[in-house]
Amino acid sequence: METPEHAKLLQFFKALAHESRLKLLGLVAQREHSVQDLAALVGLKEPTVSHHLTMLKNLGLVSQRQDANTHWYALEPEAVANLAKRVLSREQIASLAADSAPDDWQAKVLETFVAPDGVLKSIPASRKKRWAVLAWLVRQFEDGRRYSEAEINARLKERHPDSATLRREFIGYKMMARESGVYWRLPERDWVSEAAA
């Protein structure tokens, strides 16, 4: 489940999320500088500047060359541009969410409300948790197939006595649709947004 891509982007932002480092980048963007110069220019001690520069160098944002024992640092302009480009697209940003763990939460809700034998202990009061339980329930119906109200009720009764409420909630949460007494599942993409009221 490793996503070094995300990790690198995070590193990039962290690197730039500090005033001193932005100033250092600005200075080396103008021309090469030695560590000593930079320390004087930004008003920090050399070890501190060295530390920041190492961080920037590891990310490839600055280059370093050595002349005698003076180390000259300069900007690596393409690297900055390349990394910056990544944040431009909405898709890139959306992909950042990949690490999230919604299933953990949902699993915990189900553990709380569903007994080991599969019977609902109670119907959660809070919208979000009720949604989680209903999502679990509705997935036990076949997608694409059409059910009569009686069928629905029969199945739901295996989980909880108040099948009428559950059936009504399926409609309310837009997990199912109904027409003249016939029910069917709606595509998940329309209700996983957890919107309903």
Next chain:
Amino acid sequence: METPEHAKLLQFFKALAHESRLKLLGLVAQREHSVQDLAALVGLKEPTVSHHLTMLKNLGLVSQRQDANTHWYALEPEAVANLAKRVLSREQIASLAADSAPDDWQAKVLETFVAPDGVLKSIPASRKKRWAVLAWLVRQFEDGRRYSEAEINARLKERHPDSATLRREFIGYKMMARESGVYWRLPERDWVSEAAA
């Protein structure tokens, strides 16, 4: 001396320099989410998420609309793109250094090495400090005018007995040029780079 432009850029990087906020941005990039949802999805408590969202909202990175007492957050894609674009150009980055205060440092060096009456207490040993003192000295010669070695020596002797060393250093640091016994100042842009050896 305020530069809100830089400040905003810094804020932008700080906002994105945190794993939780990147995840939140990723989630709201996919679709609208409530605070509760987001808290569950990233595994944090609601106040924490609320805090992060406020930060993102203040920067204009996310939008917020309210339906009953549920607050829906979504990505503001253009804002992200616009801010990200700023880091693309080298000039932008170079401008980040504007806040640096080299003059403070130079003033301190001069205070250390120059007595109140304008006489040099000593010639600094370290390259950088020596540069600072020489820069101060060379600026006391007229730009464009040509000086004989005798003139140079006479003027320098008012500052320090070892005029020969100072004169030689002017050449070494490329602050002055010499041709057949005549000296003149070189443009500052060629030696403010503090490069010389």
Next chain:
DNA sequence: TATCTAATTAGATATTTATCGAATGAGGGA
């Protein structure tokens, strides 16, 4: 009105990260 839910604000604590002084390493000269 009393109550429920969602969100925010406030205040305290924990974690992360910057900074410094001191010690160490490395490269040239005298």
Next chain:
DNA sequence: TCCCTCATTCGATAAATATCTAATTAGATA
């Protein structure tokens, strides 16, 4: 070789910022 300069690494302290619980605000509904 000894010394001098520049830079880095190490270890400890200081500053910034994330996170939580508890309390508060606001909207909706019975």
